[in-house]
Amino acid sequence: MSELEEAFRALKRLTPSRLRLEPGAGAAPLSAVLDFQASHASARDAITMPVDWAGVTRAIAPAEAIAVHSRADSREVYIRRPDLGRRLREADLARLPKGPFDLAIVVADGLSAHAVNDNGGALVAALLAAFADLNVAPVVLVEQGRVGIGDEVGAALGADLVLVLVGERPGLSVTNSLGAYLTRSPKVGTPDSARNCVSNIHGKGGLSLADATHKINWLVRYARKLGVTGVGLKDLSDTVPLLD
Amino acid sequence: MSYSHVAGGETHRFQSLAQVMAAATPLRSGDELAGLAASSEANRVAARYVLADLPLTTFLTEALIPYEADEVTRLILDTHDVAAFAPFRSMTVGDLRNWLLSEAADGPALARAAPALTPEMVAAVSKLMRNQDLIEVASRIEVVTRFRNTVGLKGHLSTRLQPNHPSDDLRGIAAAILDGLLQGTGDAVIGINPASDSIANCTDLLKALDGFRQEFDVPTQSCVLTHVTNSIQIIEAGGPVDLVFQSIAGTQAANDGFGVSLSVLKEAHEAALSLNRGTLGQNVMYFETGQGAPLSAEAHHGVDQQTLEVRAYAVARAFDPLLLNTVVGFIGPEYLYNGKQVIRAGLEDHFCAKLLGLPMGVDVCYTNHVDADQDDMDTLMCLLGASGVNFVICVPGSDDVMLSYQSLAFEDARWMQRRFGTRPAPEFDAWLQKVGLSDGTGALSDMNHFVKRLGKVA
Structure with a gap:
């Protein structure tokens, strides 16, 4: 290999970008075209395919799970009407037990079924173990749900804190990333500035399940201590130790 | 002010200029989400008929967003070049479309038109233009x-x-x-x-x-x-x-x-x-x-x-x-x-x-x-x-x-x-x-x- 080829190989390692670094190159090579198409197809599938909710329920058993649906009846409506993905079907509202609870955990498909299928159940199980000392509501599984659905669910359950785990918008390189949003005193219309977010939870160089559990646990403990989430609660989980 | 157009025995009424503009727009999800899109395909075309006959001067007297409430409206109306607008003063939106597609609208003429036109006039005329029209006129304009x-x-x-x-x-x-x-x-x-x-x-x-x-x-x-x-x-x-x-x-x-x-x-x-x-x-x-x-x-x-x-x-x-x-x-x-x-x-x-x-x-x-x-x-x-x-x-x-x-x-x-x-x-x-x-x-x-x-x- 020439010195230049070696230099180009070294440069490609510096970024996840699809670098070509080929002087005098013409049309993109077929291998790059097909690789791109495979990545895009995976992202599209993550968005359009349904979550295996039975699998998620099995993964968190024996903890109780309640399956509900947002007011967005289909994937197309979900994408066109962000407002409906934030509200629960009225009939489902009545199926939620009235607390009070310290914490409610909500799992929503969001924009990635892959994210929920791959890591949703395992993350909930790890969190339930971490919160064994708290009064946690039955886990609520929401079909066609956005982050904001946690506000209505949390309020109906009478939860002091609601944690929403949701599939993030897939990129070309990562299609199964989960996001976690923590909100205190949830109610319909809560602004995003009142939430803390832990994003990029996935196994492809993202936040591992163990690290995500630690971060979320830290945020929950300090949210309870300080009585606030959002801009008033800075994530210092990397430096400040967990409360007892 | 309200506007209307009769087509196929049906009268399409629009309560405001903003409603005409929204209904005339090619279908897009954002206008549907906002509840502003045309109520039917026939309604969309009816709005385009209304726009075609609308004098350009309407946009100088009827602000879509009130002058008092919005500094962008104030910027648009306060900086409008009345002298440059003179050749367009008697035109409707439809006339403007026809002029843009004519041979008279060459590069220099289009450059002179820029300060004469407000964003609302330009948006309105675009709603009467097909994709090839948008390409044709844009390709004549040089902005350096x-x-x-x-x-x-x-x-x-x-x-x-x-x-x-x-x-x-x-x-x-x-x-x-x-x-x-x-x-x-x-x-x-x-x-x-x-x-x-x-x-x-x-x-x-x-x-x-x-x-x-x-x-x-x-x-x-x-x-x-x-x-x-x-x-x-x-x-x-x-x-x-x-x-x-x-x-x-x-x-x-x-x-x-x-x-x-x-x-x-x-x-x-x-x-x-x-x-x-x-x-x-x-x-x-x-x-x-x-x-x-x-x-x-x-x-x-x-x-x-x-x-x-x-x-x-x-x-x-x-x-x-x-x-x-x-x-x-x-x-x-x-x-x-x-x-x-x-x-x-x-x-x-x-x-x-x-x-x-x-x-x-x-x-x-x-x-x-x-x-x-x-x-x-x-x-x-x-x-x-x-x-x-x-x-x-x-x-x-x-x-x-x-x-x-x-x-x-x-x-x-x-x-x-x-x-x-x-x-x-x-x-x-x-x-x-x-x-x-x-x-x-x-x-x-x-x-x-x-x-x-x-x-x-x-």
Whole structure:
């Protein structure tokens, strides 16, 4: 290999970008075209395919799970009407037990079924173990749900804190990333500035399940201590130790 | 005032000018989401009949967003050039469409029309134009701007090289810049969207870009796309700011959502001018816009998203930008649902901005939840090439690994140059030939040396 080829190989390692670094190159090579198409197809599938909710329920058993649906009846409506993905079907509202609870955990498909299928159940199980000392509501599984659905669910359950785990918008390189949003005193219309977010939870160089559990646990403990989430609660989980 | 049109025995009534404008717009998800879209396909065409007969002067007497409530409306009406408008004073919107498509509307005539027309007039006429009409008229308009090179000349197509990195790693960014230069891109701007908006990080990125530009004597400009107030602070601290960037929108309330106002933009414009860094010209601003931004900020005043988008160009026009581009497929499927809607919007945005005299480029792009793919982007880039777009945005392999969306690839820009017989900005083109990067021959005299120096600068 020439010195230049070696230099180009070294440069490609510096970024996840699809670098070509080929002087005098013409049309993109077929291998790059097909690789791109495979990545895009995976992202599209993550968005359009349904979550295996039975699998998620099995993964968190024996903890109780309640399956509900947002007011967005289909994937197309979900994408066109962000407002409906934030509200629960009225009939489902009545199926939620009235607390009070310290914490409610909500799992929503969001924009990635892959994210929920791959890591949703395992993350909930790890969190339930971490919160064994708290009064946690039955886990609520929401079909066609956005982050904001946690506000209505949390309020109906009478939860002091609601944690929403949701599939993030897939990129070309990562299609199964989960996001976690923590909100205190949830109610319909809560602004995003009142939430803390832990994003990029996935196994492809993202936040591992163990690290995500630690971060979320830290945020929950300090949210309870300080009585606030959002801009008033800075994530210092990397430096400040967990409360007892 | 209400408007109506009778068609097929049915009377279509519209309660306001805003309703006529919204109903006349080609179908898009954002207007449906806002509850502003036509009630039926027949209703849409009825609204177009109303628009066709509407005198242009209506837009000077009937503000879609009240003068008292919105500084963008005030800007538009207070800066309207009455003398330039004289030849258009007796025209309807339909007459304007016919004039635009006539031989009388050549380049110089269209340039004279720019200050005569308000964004609302331009939005209205675009709603009566098919895609080929938007391409035809746009292709006759030449809008030229200058900083360290000349962007927008006929026969030239410029590119923004967008070397984003998920953690702003300087060496990773340098590698992406090299990839872009090897394919002859980067003359409109080498512009980074920073992963972290901190002043310190943005200053580091700017210094690296500026060091690279000076080391290789590249006749282009750099930009770190951070908030305008950050750029003002960086300028005050002596940072090497070529272009000041800001996302803008067509209502005061939506701009408020972006954390900007006309007075803040004026302050930034003056700060950038004070540095006097341009060698060929002093177009120092870079703006981005996109249909749907005001609705997402709940600041749309019942006006359709395309009309609001064109009002944003009045904001841009007040500050003589070097570059303006729509991020057409980026705002999301709740505003532009699929490839068809993105393609139409891209052509509208380009035409409307050009007619208002702005140096318009397009980020030919989509997110993964938009129902679109590379074939749709190929179509849009072809149509924009035929329209004479000032510049497009390019990333390695179409994949922006920081913002997680797809834009054009460096190869796409090269394809457009070949297909449409265009060249990069003349000064940049000459530099490419000087260093041996022209025409993709890769005859860079000493690539090893180039790569090593690039690594050193980063």
